[in-house]
Amino acid sequence: MxxxxxxxxxxxxxxxxxxxxxxxxxxxxxxxxxxxxxxxxIMGEDVGRLxxxxxxxxxxxxxxxxxRVMDTPLAESGIVGTAIGLALRGYxxxxxxxxxGFVFPGYDQIVTQLAKxxxxxxxxIKLPVVIRIPYGGGIGAVEHHSESPEALFAHVAGxxxxxxxxxxxxxxxxxxAIASDxxxxxxxxxxxxxxKGAVDTETAPGDPHRAHVVREGRDATLLAYGPAVRTCxxxxxxxxxxxxxxxxxxxxxxxxxxxxxxxxxxxKTGRLVVVHEAPVFFGSGAEIAARITERCFHHLEAPVLRxxxxxxxxxxxxxxxxxxxxxxxxLDAVDRSLAx
Amino acid sequence: xxxxxxxxxxxxGRRVRHPDYDIDLSHEELRGLYRDMVLARRVDGEGVTxxxxxxxxxxxxxxxxxxxxxxxxxxxxxxxxxxxSYRDHAVALCRDVDPLNLLAMxxxxxxxxxxxxxxxxxxxxxVIGSQTLHATGYAMGVAKDGAExxxxxxxxxxxxxxGDVSEAFNFAAVYDAPVVFFCQNNQWAISEPTERxxxxxxxxxxxxxxxxxxxxxxxxxxACLAVTKxxxxxARRGEGPMLVxxxxxxxxxxxxxxxxxxxxxxxxVEEWAGRDPIARLKAHxxxxxxxxxxxxxxxxxEAGELAxxxxxxxxxxxxxxxxxxxxxxxxxPHALVDEEREAFRRYEANFAVTGGN
Numbered sequence: 001m002x003x004x005x006x007x008x009x010x011x012x013x014x015x016x017x018x019x020x021x022x023x024x025x026x027x028x029x030x031x032x033x034x035x036x037x038x039x040x041x042i043m044g045e046d047v048g049r050l051x052x053x054x055x056x057x058x059x060x061x062x063x064x065x066x067x068r069v070m071d072t073p074l075a076e077s078g079i080v081g082t083a084i085g086l087a088l089r090g091y092x093x094x095x096x097x098x099x100x101g102f103v104f105p106g107y108d109q110i111v112t113q114l115a116k117x118x119x120x121x122x123x124x125i126k127l128p129v130v131i132r133i134p135y136g137g138g139i140g141a142v143e144h145h146s147e148s149p150e151a152l153f154a155h156v157a158g159x160x161x162x163x164x165x166x167x168x169x170x171x172x173x174x175x176x177a178i179a180s181d182x183x184x185x186x187x188x189x190x191x192x193x194x195x196k197g198a199v200d201t202e203t204a205p206g207d208p209h210r211a212h213v214v215r216e217g218r219d220a221t222l223l224a225y226g227p228a229v230r231t232c233x234x235x236x237x238x239x240x241x242x243x244x245x246x247x248x249x250x251x252x253x254x255x256x257x258x259x260x261x262x263x264x265x266x267x268k269t270g271r272l273v274v275v276h277e278a279p280v281f282f283g284s285g286a287e288i289a290a291r292i293t294e295r296c297f298h299h300l301e302a303p304v305l306r307x308x309x310x311x312x313x314x315x316x317x318x319x320x321x322x323x324x325x326x327x328x329x330x331l332d333a334v335d336r337s338l339a340x
Numbered sequence: 341x342x343x344x345x346x347x348x349x350x351x352x353g354r355r356v357r358h359p360d361y362d363i364d365l366s367h368e369e370l371r372g373l374y375r376d377m378v379l380a381r382r383v384d385g386e387g388v389t390x391x392x393x394x395x396x397x398x399x400x401x402x403x404x405x406x407x408x409x410x411x412x413x414x415x416x417x418x419x420x421x422x423x424x425s426y427r428d429h430a431v432a433l434c435r436d437v438d439p440l441n442l443l444a445m446x447x448x449x450x451x452x453x454x455x456x457x458x459x460x461x462x463x464x465x466x467v468i469g470s471q472t473l474h475a476t477g478y479a480m481g482v483a484k485d486g487a488e489x490x491x492x493x494x495x496x497x498x499x500x501x502x503g504d505v506s507e508a509f510n511f512a513a514v515y516d517a518p519v520v521f522f523c524q525n526n527q528w529a530i531s532e533p534t535e536r537x538x539x540x541x542x543x544x545x546x547x548x549x550x551x552x553x554x555x556x557x558x559x560x561x562x563a564c565l566a567v568t569k570x571x572x573x574x575a576r577r578g579e580g581p582m583l584v585x586x587x588x589x590x591x592x593x594x595x596x597x598x599x600x601x602x603x604x605x606x607x608x609v610e611e612w613a614g615r616d617p618i619a620r621l622k623a624h625x626x627x628x629x630x631x632x633x634x635x636x637x638x639x640x641x642e643a644g645e646l647a648x649x650x651x652x653x654x655x656x657x658x659x660x661x662x663x664x665x666x667x668x669x670x671x672x673p674h675a676l677v678d679e680e681r682e683a684f685r686r687y688e689a690n691f692a693v694t695g696g697n
Contacts, residue, residue: 067484073514078473078507085423085477088456089485105503112467113474120452120463123668157669157677181671209675256675 004175004205016202023193025167026056026132028201029174030094034064040178041086042069043079044096044132052096054134054193076106080131084113087127094178100135101144107152114183115158126181130174134190135163136227136277137324140317147314148226148278153185154255154287161255162208163187165229167197169252172205187254189227209253211261217247220271220334223262223288225251228275228325235330246334254284262288263295270301271337275325280308302340305333345555345587348562351615353623361556363566367630373414373561374625375639377406377618380430382643383439386650387429387446391596395654396446400427404559404591407617408524409494410434411564412586415572416492419460421482423475423493426464427524431494435459443654450660469495469502472521476508479517479575490575491519492568498529500545501537509549509581518575520568521546521583524558526590531603543585551581558588559617589615662688 020028034040042057042064048071051058061069072079076097083093097103103110110131117125137146154161160182164170170188177184214229215236222232229250236246247265251257266272272292274285289304307325315323346361365373380402387399402409409430416422416435424431429442441454445464452463465471475493482489499505500523512519523542527534538545546553556567564586571582589612593600600609625631666681 073507073510075507075510077504078476078511081470081473081504081507082477082480082511085474085479086481087477088462088474089478089481091481091484108467109470109473109504113465113470116451117463118671119668120450121455121668122450122453123671124453124455124457125463126671160670160674182674256677258675 004172004179017198017200019196020167020171020199021194021196022164022167022170022189023054023056025171025197025199026174026188027058027060028199029171029178030057030060031063032201033094033175033178034060034068037092039090039092040068041091041093042096043072043083043093045072045074045079045098047071047096053098054190056132056188057096076102076104077109080106080109080114083129084109084117084127087129088125092128092178094130094132097131097133099145100133100147100149103131103133103149106131110153110159110183110185111156115156118182119158127183128178128181129183130177130186131183132174132186132188134193135187136189136191137314137320138191138227140320142317143314146320148276148309150185150187150254151278151283154284158183159255160184160209160253161187162253163189163226164252165189165192165224165226165250167195168199171199171201173208173252176205176208187226191227192230195230209256209258211252211258212250213247213261213265214250215246215248217245217269219245219269220273220337221247221249221262221265221269222273222275222330222334223249223251224275225254226276228277231325231327232275232330235327235334238327239331239334244334257284257288257291259291259295262292266292266296267299270299272300272304273307273330273333273337274304275307275330277324278309279311280306281311283308302337305337307333345557346563346567347557347560348566349560349620349624351559351620353620353627355624355627358563358566361563361566361570363562363569365562367628370621370625370628370630371635373410373565374618374621374631375642376410376414376430376434377561377621378639379643379646380406380410380433381618382647383433383650384429386647387443388592388596390443390651390654391446396443396596397448398446398595398597400595401592402427402429404589404612404617405524405526406430407561407621408558408564408586408588411561412492412522412568412584415565415568417490417572419489420572421456421460421462421475421478421489421491423462423471423478423491424464425468425471425494425496425499426466427496428464428494432461435461437461439650440653440657443650444657447654447657449657450664469499469504469508471495472499472505472508473511475519476512476517479512479519479581480515482518483516483578488576489518490572491517492522492572493519494522494524496529497523497525497527497534497537497542498532499523500542509545509551509583512581513550516578516580518578519581520571520575521581522568523583523585524588525585526558526588528590528594528600528604530594530598531600541585543583546583551583553583553585555585555587558586559615559620561617561621
């Protein structure tokens with residue numbers, strides 16, 4: 001990805017490190033990117049005066065105007081398709097899809113056009129478009145508002161797919177996504193929007209496609225991204241009380257995947273449990289399991305196990321806690337891994 | 341033929357006036373349009389022949405649509421941008437795109453590969469109607485830039501059934517985008533007639549979206565030029581989009597893989613043959629005394645030479661090297677692509693020829 005250059009704050013008095021909710025960090029990232037590059041645009045339904053249904057674009061239309069923060073008609077294919085046209089004209093559109101389950105009218109434009117145009121033009125066309133998608137469950141929402149469709153995008157060459165789990169990554173990975181000359185599908189863990197974390201807006205970030213070991217451990221590796229990272233950290237804390245030492249790796253990127261970091265961790269612990277909210281069947285965990293089995297065959301003490309959603313429509317809100325991976329299901333998988 | 345279509349040349353080549361859309365061209369300009377259409381027909385015919393000879397995998401013929409394409413393309417300024425479908429070879433030629441680029445795509449050498457910024461001619465789009473949104477977005481960007489550029493999107497009657505086309509109409513209207521929607525209604529979407537796509541004449545769709553739509557005789561190159569020029573000027577003045585429905589006919593098959601005898605009546609094809617766009621302009625040129633038989637012979641000869649040259653270049657076109665599979669998947673390095681390319685290299689190296697010949 002293209003390097004993000006850190007510009008001084010417009011008001012000159014912004015402290016370098018602040019504690020921000022994840023959603024607010026995204027808002028600040030959008031603001032910083034728009035201040036830095038006049039070609040950055042925001043497009044989507046209700047992103048203007050309302051500031052988006054999650055207020056991620058709050059205040060931006062007021063400060064940057066309607067030409068740069070564009071309320072669009074209610075049509076996802078139209079939004080993505082016109083974003084492609086704007087990118088062809090030299091703009092850098094950041095598209096907000098209101099909810100995960102509503103991306104599909106735009107899926108055709110993303111898969112057949114956005115992902116392939118660089119290759120089709122033999123590298124002459126670049127489409128620096130970011131598609132922001134609030135995803136995942138746990139918020140008691142109605143149908144189509146809690147899904148995790150990342151695997152449906154990861155299967156498509158030409159797209160970069162990232163998902164931050166914390167405020168600092170939210171800020172920097174969105175900055176990096178906007179700076180990237182490739183299309184990026186940016187999955188935001190909506191149930192973590194209000195979780196606070198330290199954000200240093202002046203220290204240049206590392207590679208957004210590199211996984212981070214967020215907790216060291218010896219007995220098994222838990223791997224997750226987006227909203228499930230917090231679940232895994234909580235599980236590891238609980239396991240520690242039971243005398244088990246679990247390593248937690250935050251994948252951060254679903255395309256490409258940093259297999260090296262996972263491999264290093266698995267060579268140390270000998271066990272891997274992959275956790276995501278998306279259905280297990282054909283989910284990203286399947287790809288990770290296959291690759292890590294190939295890379296770490298002689299280090300594995302147990303098969304790679306997966307914890308995730310079921311092969312069923314995302315359930316009504318009153319059942320979602322039974323569907324989502326939680327501490328008990330993660331630790332149950334750890335038990336099964338350690339039983340080998 | 342609908343009576344409300346704008347027409348400046350009758351099928352027998354008689355020049356008629358139109359109150360809203362008229363145009364005065366010099367003899368030289370008229371001859372230029374004739375030459376464009378003849379060259380396009382010849383290049384297109386060469387595409388069909390090369391497919392039959394196994395040089396191309398597929399070719400979608402534009403036969404019968406020369407006037408719609410040349411007339412509209414010659415209304416454009418150099419700085420304007422074109423978002424084509426996949427049958428708009430005459431538009432490409434008018435924009436000075438090397439036809440070898442078009443043939444390369446249908447030969448399976450690449451999936452496009454020309455630079456849209458060279459001639460303002462974007463890549464062909466095979467997903468029906470998608471490009472209308474790209475054109476609209478591009479036009480929205482033009483409006484933001486305050487530029488004098490206009491944008492044109494080409495699509496067919498079948499595409500009007502796609503949601504993307506309706507979304508493009510709506511976005512263009514809502515944002516006053518300087519885009520002209522140029523629909524070549526050639527009556528057939530593979531085997532489906534226009535009645536299967538729409539219950540109202542296509543140009544009337546525009547009204548519901550809040551911008552003007554007009555039907556033009558798509559086999560009349562003068563009318564296509566006049567109407568498109570007016571629509572582009574309107575867009576440049578900031579008056580928003582317009583829909584032009586060029587009412588024409590697909591004389592050939594959908595593509596070389598198609599057999600239209602299975603679904604359409606030869607009488608209909610013969611009827612449209614009598615409205616041939618090239619014969620029509622030729623009659624007009626003779627009528628005006630703007631060209632003589634030696635001129636027509638010269639154009640035919642030029643077309644023949646162009647086709648011959650193209651044939652030789654297609655046949656000598658090198659196959660892409662296998663590693664092109666991994667090239668330009670991303671603009672920046674991507675670990676998975678790098679890893680798979682390396683594995684591919686190692687595997688292919690097993691088959692490397694060693695030793696002498």
